[in-house]
Amino acid sequence: MADLPDRERETPEDIKARKERERDELYALDISGVEWHCAPGTEEHEERVEIAYLPDGAVAMRSSLDPGTVLRYTEAEWRAFVLGARDGEFDLEPSAGNAAGAD
Numbered sequence: 001m002a003d004l005p006d007r008e009r010e011t012p013e014d015i016k017a018r019k020e021r022e023r024d025e026l027y028a029l030d031i032s033g034v035e036w037h038c039a040p041g042t043e044e045h046e047e048r049v050e051i052a053y054l055p056d057g058a059v060a061m062r063s064s065l066d067p068g069t070v071l072r073y074t075e076a077e078w079r080a081f082v083l084g085a086r087d088g089e090f091d092l093e094p095s096a097g098n099a100a101g102a103d
Helices: 004-008 012-028 075-086
Strands: 049-053 059-063 066-073
Touching (some): 012 066
Antiparallel strands (some): 049 059, 059 066
16 A cells, blocks of 8 residues: 555546556456356356456456356456445346336
8 A cells, every 4th residue: 555645646647557557467367277156056057157366356257158258357346346236336227117016
């Protein structure tokens, strides 16, 4: 955290460049040997989301049906996602056809 004062002075261009470097470094990691985890109680043949923990708190995510397509998130991105999910930010709104009481 010693670099926080420098980050406070970052311009939008500096932030964009730093984020691009972080993304490039994250996607350059060899993840061929990582251990993938899924929610407890899911079966091997079921579609499920799998995650793998990467260095520096980063996380990789994939679908069990498409294991070759992997999304990678920095620790800050993953933390923001998890906190948002816990707060209900991503809860699905019922569609008109699925609304309670709709016939």
